[in-house]
Amino acid sequence: MSDAYSNRGNKDLSLGNAKGQGSVIPKASGESFAAPGGPFLIGEGMTAGYGNGPDILHDCTIAVEQGEIAVIVGPNGAGKSTGMKAVFGMLDMRKGHVRLDGEDITHLSPQDRVAKGMGFVPQTSNIFTSMTVEENLEMGAFIRRDDFKDTMTQVYDLFPILKEKRFQAAGELSGGQRQQVAVGRALMTQPKVLMLDEPTAGVSPIVMDELFDRIIEVARTGIPILMVEQNARQALEIADKGYVLVQGANGYTGTGKELLANPEVRKSFLGG
Numbered sequence: 343m344s345d346a347y348s349n350r351g352n353k354d355l356s357l358g359n360a361k362g363q364g365s366v367i368p369k370a371s372g373e374s375f376a377a378p379g380g381p382f383l384i385g386e387g388m389t390a391g392y393g394n395g396p397d398i399l400h401d402c403t404i405a406v407e408q409g410e411i412a413v414i415v416g417p418n419g420a421g422k423s424t425g426m427k428a429v430f431g432m433l434d435m436r437k438g439h440v441r442l443d444g445e446d447i448t449h450l451s452p453q454d455r456v457a458k459g460m461g462f463v464p465q466t467s468n469i470f471t472s473m474t475v476e477e478n479l480e481m482g483a484f485i486r487r488d489d490f491k492d493t494m495t496q497v498y499d500l501f502p503i504l505k506e507k508r509f510q511a512a513g514e515l516s517g518g519q520r521q522q523v524a525v526g527r528a529l530m531t532q533p534k535v536l537m538l539d540e541p542t543a544g545v546s547p548i549v550m551d552e553l554f555d556r557i558i559e560v561a562r563t564g565i566p567i568l569m570v571e572q573n574a575r576q577a578l579e580i581a582d583k584g585y586v587l588v589q590g591a592n593g594y595t596g597t598g599k600e601l602l603a604n605p606e607v608r609k610s611f612l613g614g
């Protein structure tokens with residue numbers, strides 16, 4: 343765990359899969375190869391676009407290691423969300439691979455990726471607004487056949503306000519609370535890795551800080567986190583690894599500290 347957030351959050355390791363390692367069931371057929379020792383989740387050399395449209399991603403690589411927080415920043419329209427969607431299997435990749443725990447999952451559907459242990463909170467439409475908070479969490483557990491009550495208790499421990507509001511329609515909650523519902527929903531599958539696209543969008547600086555603390559807590563339970571953030575400076579402060587995407591390609595890559603100290607990154611993307 344890096345020094346950047348070693349003193350933040352609590353130290354409860356019970357949520358999710360400790361160390362994020364678990365039973366990834368090998369595929370019976372198809373393209374699949376093991377690459378032990380690589381990052382836990384990597385979208386490597388991704389070239390992709392929408393439908394028959396032009397390439398949006400150009401040989402783009404994003405990854406997160408076991409036990410770490412990786413942050414993707416960059417200007418509006420840089421392809422951050424597209425990169426997340428490509429890693430989650432929502433786009434056809436024209437070139438490149440996605441590997442999870444050493445297994446090639448490039449050709450799996452998003453649903454199959456969830457079954458393999460990926461949790462994804464998209465940038466928009468990430469909750470069911472007319473359903474209650476609790477129903478949202480139950481929907482999150484849709485792939486589970488076992489008893490998920492303990493996980494729900496853990497989500498309520500992590501986000502106490504959700505327990506208080508569990509019978510309210512999620513659409514009535516504040517922006518920060520809705521984001522907690524979205525993250526909580528993703529945690530209900532007990533993911534081995536969590537992908538968050540702008541989890542602090544539209545919230546106040548205080549709420550942003552609180553959400554970052556909760557995200558750090560989740561990371562500390564052993565769930566690596568790959569997240570896109572528009573609050574670049576604050577996000578890089580808690581990042582083990584950072585990616586600056588520029589026009590669908592890797593502009594700058596380094597530790598959070600390195601990127602914060604890089605004069606070009608500061609000038610172009612962090613406001614000096």
Ligand SMILES: Nc1ncnc2c1ncn2[C@@H]1O[C@H](COP(=O)(O)OP(=O)(O)OP(=O)(O)O)[C@@H](O)[C@H]1O
Nearest residue numbers: 392395398416417418419420421422423424425465
């Ligand atoms: N569903 C879509 N169909 C076609 N083009 C799209 C679609 N979604 C995004 N794009 C295009 O892909 C490019 C990258 O968009 P993307 O949403 O990935 O950027 P972003 O870095 O996430 O931006 P933001 O900071 O605004 O969230 C843009 O040119 C956008 O117009």
Ligand SMILES: [Mg+2]
Nearest residue numbers: 422423424465
């Ligand atoms: Mg986006």
